[in-house]
Amino acid sequence: MSVHAQLTQTTIDPTLVEAAFRETANISGAVVTFRGVMRRLSKQGETLDALVLEWHPRLTEKSLHDIAQEGLSRFGVDKVSVSHRCGPILPGETIVFVGVASDHRREAFQAADYIMDRLKTDAVFWKREEGSFGSRWIEPTQRDQNDRERWSK
């Protein structure tokens, strides 16, 4: 069982990251991967120039690792890998990659779902959208909170 969590200011190449994960997970029966991508439009339909993820120099990467570890332990999967961008991110770029490897598919799906819900609410980031409207902070939506709460039941 292993956990890998990485915070990076440089572009994540989804093909490379996924290939590297599959290579390390080559004895597992199920591999689930997820990639979150910077959207081009805001919820209000405005064109976005960038998303800026402010981070804490010590606590953000720790939060990624803790969430990945909890996903691994909770569902008993073999491997979890999380790579997360920080700083300015352009439309179309990968924000986050999550890979889960397990003996069986259900645990892999559930662990990936759990990890993403936790990342969307508990990872130590402060998010700002930039566009023609200027710059504005964004916080988790009620839907994000509800998704997070599913795992408390």
Next chain:
Amino acid sequence: MQNVQIEFFGRLSDRMGNKLSWEAEEESLTIGHLRSNLAAEYDYDYLLQPAVRGLIDDEIVPDSSVITSGDLVTFFSPLSGG
């Protein structure tokens, strides 16, 4: 009198900047006192919201926690997640 080094993250940094050096008059200063003093000095009630968390040396602490010399104090705006 003690000097307190403070960091701000998220929305808070728009008003407070990223770092602040604060001369506190109290000998026994808590996170809650510091929060109130800063909110008054900078006319910024957002600092008083319970969702704004105080930290000492990278640990989230309650408002009753006493700040001692050399502590790094941090205030987090509500996290937005990844």
